[in-house]
Amino acid sequence: MEKVPSAVFHGLFSLKDGVTEAEFLRAFDAFYSHLVEMRYARGYRILRRQPLEGFGNTLPRFEYHAEVEFPSLEEDRACYEYVKRNDEPVRSLHRAMNTKVKRGSADFFLTVCVGNAARVKI
Numbered sequence: 786m787e788k789v790p791s792a793v794f795h796g797l798f799s800l801k802d803g804v805t806e807a808e809f810l811r812a813f814d815a816f817y818s819h820l821v822e823m824r825y826a827r828g829y830r831i832l833r834r835q836p837l838e839g840f841g842n843t844l845p846r847f848e849y850h851a852e853v854e855f856p857s858l859e860e861d862r863a864c865y866e867y868v869k870r871n872d873e874p875v876r877s878l879h880r881a882m883n884t885k886v887k888r889g890s891a892d893f894f895l896t897v898c899v900g901n902a903a904r905v906k907i
Contacts, residue, residue, distance in 0.1 A: 791898050792855040797847035798891040801884075806833075809849075812882040817853060819878050825864035827854045845892050861895065 800809055810831070817829040832850045855861040868875055 791857045792861045793896045793898075794853040794855065794861060794893070795896065796851040796891060796893050797845060797849070798851075799846065799848040799887045801887045804885045809882070809885045812878075812885055813851070816875075816878040816882045819875060820853070820864060820867075823867070825855070825860055825867060827856055827860075829853045847890065847892070858895075858897065 800806070813831055817826065820826040821828065830852050832852070834848055834850060853864075855864065868879060871879075
């Protein structure tokens with residue numbers, strides 16, 4: 786059975802006008818690769834929203850959904866404190882990514898794993 790993360794940090798957001806997806810992805814990867822290298826996060830991914838007609842009307846407006854996996858809430862909290870200290874190099878990496886996000890478009894939340902399911906290979 787594949788081990789799933791205990792905590793996942795989510796971000797929903799849109800890019801600033803004029804910022805390309807490729808530009809943002811370079812900055813996103815640099816920031817989150819650093820958090821993985823520092824052993825705060827276990828992994829990350831970014832997804833582009835594909836709206837479904839007639840669904841999702843109660844969701845905030847967003848174009849992208851980022852997920853960062855943590856082994857536990859403790860690692861999530863330690864990572865938050867690390868970024869909050871605003872020391873280099875995380876300060877420059879975080880700023881390079883955040884300056885590409887449309888102001889006021891970001892929403893964040895944390896989910897905690899409450900159960901695992903076996904994946905069946907077909």
